Amino acid sequence: xxxxxxxxxxxxxxxxxxxxxxxxxxxxxxxxxxxxxxxxxxxxxxxxxxxxxxxxxxxxxxxxxxxxxxxxxxxxxxxxxxxxxxxxxxxxxxxxxxxxxxxxxxxxxxxxxxxxxxxxxxxxxxxxxxxxxxxxxxxxxxxxxxxxxxxxxxxxxxxxxxxxxxxxxxxxxxxxxxxxxxxxxxxxxxxxxxxxxxxxxxxxxxxxxxxxxxxxxxxxxxxxxxxxxxxxxxxxxxxxx
Ligand SMILES: *Cc1c(COP(=O)(O)O)cnc(C)c1O
Numbered sequence: 001x002x003x004x005x006x007x008x009x010x011x012x013x014x015x016x017x018x019x020x021x022x023x024x025x026x027x028x029x030x031x032x033x034x035x036x037x038x039x040x041x042x043x044x045x046x047x048x049x050x051x052x053x054x055x056x057x058x059x060x061x062x063x064x065x066x067x068x069x070x071x072x073x074x075x076x077x078x079x080x081x082x083x084x085x086x087x088x089x090x091x092x093x094x095x096x097x098x099x100x101x102x103x104x105x106x107x108x109x110x111x112x113x114x115x116x117x118x119x120x121x122x123x124x125x126x127x128x129x130x131x132x133x134x135x136x137x138x139x140x141x142x143x144x145x146x147x148x149x150x151x152x153x154x155x156x157x158x159x160x161x162x163x164x165x166x167x168x169x170x171x172x173x174x175x176x177x178x179x180x181x182x183x184x185x186x187x188x189x190x191x192x193x194x195x196x197x198x199x200x201x202x203x204x205x206x207x208x209x210x211x212x213x214x215x216x217x218x219x220x221x222x223x224x225x226x227x228x229x230x231x232x233x234x235x236x237x238x239x240x241x
Pocket of ligand 1: 230
């Protein structure tokens with residue numbers, strides 16, 4: 001999976017499968033949006049992806065993203081304005097100021113402290129930062145994120161921060177061979193979103209579910225994903241980190 005034609009073909013394949021999964025679940029395919037994950041993907045291939053029609057890119061590292069965002073702006077100034085960058089990686093509190101405003105959505109807010117720091121930086125910059133809360137559903141000690149109870153406990157406080165807009169929840173379920181093993185986790189994330197709304201902890205704008213990657217995005221869509229984050233199926237295998 002490399003070479004010029006393949007990004008377009010791969011992206012088309014992912015989008016076709018996403019539409020089919022939405023239809024199976026009697027959902028409107030337009031509710032499901034694709035974040036093309038470009039960690040370790042060089043700027044030239046992101047430019048190919050833009051040519052192929054992709055417009056939302058997900059990055060895991062602030063500095064790597066800053067370099068590539070600048071390269072895309074320099075090489076495709078006309079198109080750069082149509083492109084949105086999302087942050088999906090672990091965000092250190094001391095890097096928050098570099099992420100605020102640079103990314104349209106930060107998917108991976110994993111603590112109240114980080115949310116407060118993002119809010120402070122957004123306020124200082126005179127902007128509103130859109131965020132999702134990352135939930136660690138597998139309770140994996142190696143993984144960041146709120147526990148489901150933690151998300152319920154803190155959602156109200158985060159929703160009330162003036163310079164944040166809380167859009168929903170994100171998760172990365174435990175790695176599994178069979179995508180069906182992700183299904184209960186995706187369902188739990190949807191139920192948690194619904195419970196946060198039911199309790200009035202967040203408003204009408206709280207509706208997004210960022211879930212599903214290359215191996216399980218169709219299951220995620222069946223369970224309600226509004227953002228899928230797909231890298232390998234579009235850009236091919238990444239070099240090992
Ligand atoms: C790398 C990454 C993805 C994309 O994973 P693929 O399996 O390559 O589709 C999605 N979400 C997060 C948080 C990631 O780090």
